[in-house]
Every structure is written in structure tokens, then in C-alpha cells.
Amino acid sequence: MARKDPPQQPPPVQRLRVRYAKRGRLRFTSHRDFSRAFERAVFRARIPMAYSSGFNPHPRMSYAGAAPTGSASEAEYLEIALAQVLVPSEVHALLDEALPPGLDILEVVESPGGSLADRLEASRWRIDLSVPAAELQAAVKAFSDADEVLVERMTKKGLREFDARGAVLSVMASGAEGELARLDLVLRHGVPAVRPDDVLTALTAVSGTPMGEAPLMTRLAQGPLEESGAIGDPLL
The missing domain is CATH 3.30.70.1710 (BMC (bacterial microcompartment) domain)
Known part of the structure; x- marks a missing residue:
């Protein structure tokens, strides 16, 4: 029996760019640990993420220019893709409440398009x-x-x-x-x-x-x- 193709996810309807900080003891959070914490925060905040297609769909998030583990930062960036259009300020509040103190959301804006990584x-x-x-x-x-x-x-x-x-x-x-x-x-x-x-x-x-x-x-x-x-x- 031929293997069925995986279901295709609908394309994102909105992309948001996020600036966040790593402060205090949370500066020792590795990039991998932060990405896990952020995915949990998105789930707890019930933000309607867009997902990738394939047999193992995952929320569409892209990180750029992460600081080395052990360093604090006031300027870390990522982009998320959503399945519904939301007000950026509401996403800001939801994410900041869901993340632990020291991993702080500083700004959320509509993506202007293009590559975030290329701007860093x-x-x-x-x-x-x-x-x-x-x-x-x-x-x-x-x-x-x-x-x-x-x-x-x-x-x-x-x-x-x-x-x-x-x-x-x-x-x-x-x-x-x-x-x-x-x-x-x-x-x-x-x-x-x-x-x-x-x-x-x-x-x-x-x-x-x-x-x-x-x-x-x-x-x-x-x-x-x-x-x-x-x-x-x-x-x-």
C-alpha cells in the first residue's frame, strides 16, 4: 500500500517580529533551552501559530543572531508566523506573561517582509x-x-x-x-x-x-x- 502524502498546512496569514531580552541568571539559558521555553510560552498563551507541513508539523518560528550562552542581551530577535491575524501589542502581553522573569519580551511588530537575519x-x-x-x-x-x-x-x-x-x-x-x-x-x-x-x-x-x-x-x-x-x- 502506497504511503499517503502528509497533509499540507495552510500558509501563514501574519508574521510578527519579536525583540526579547536575556537578563540576570537567565543569561545562562542556551539557545536550545530558550526555543523550548518560547514554544511552551506560545502554547500556554494560546497563540494561533501557523505550522509547517510534513509528517511532523512544528510551529513556524525563525531565530536570528542569538547571543552566546552566558551573555546577557537587550537585543535578541525572532519571527513567528500565525494562523490568525492578531494585534501585536496583545501578543506582546501574552508572551511576556507566559515567559519566566529574565526572558522578557520588549517589542512585537508586524514583519515588514524580507529576511530578518540579513538585517542583523x-x-x-x-x-x-x-x-x-x-x-x-x-x-x-x-x-x-x-x-x-x-x-x-x-x-x-x-x-x-x-x-x-x-x-x-x-x-x-x-x-x-x-x-x-x-x-x-x-x-x-x-x-x-x-x-x-x-x-x-x-x-x-x-x-x-x-x-x-x-x-x-x-x-x-x-x-x-x-x-x-x-x-x-x-x-x-
């Missing part, structure tokens, strides 16, 4: 470090003066070497004399992706100064890179 061209990071400000400033100067700073990181394909300097659009150290330091960092997204911890490894490599233990990394923004060097809003 750069990120701005704030990194608080347990090193003296003067030492970080010296490391930043050495890094900025270099044409290339190679670092290594273990990836799914094994140990990989790449240039951390080329992805850095701007980097600035702050902190008064005798105080601990803060790094303001803007990274261009690319392949391979350069992460904030790669830049910390590079700073240590060029200066010989360890960047301390347990840095607090927070993504403040991500979006299209404007001609001025600012990061635009990817939801517009």
Missing part, C-alpha cells in the same frame, strides 16, 4: 571586566594599532584560527584610575562569527594582560549597520 549586520556590546582600567586601555591601544590579531576557538569542525581584529568596528575602554574597567565594543557580523570573548582573547594576546575572570557581557543592540557607523533598528 552588527552588534554593540558592553563588557564589564575585573581588570584595572589603565591595563585595559593599554590593551585596547595595542589591539587597535594591530592590522591583524589571530585567535583560536574550538568549533564544530575542530580548532579554527581566525582574525579577531577585522570584525571590530570600534572598541573603547572606560573607567577611572584605580577602578575596574568597562569595554564598549561594536562587532561586524560575518563568517566566521567573531564573538566578544574572542576579542577578549585577542586583547590578552596583544598585551599579555589577562582580562580577568567571569566578564559580564551584555549585547545592547544589533541590527543594520548605517553609514554613520550606528546600528539601526532591524524591526523598521
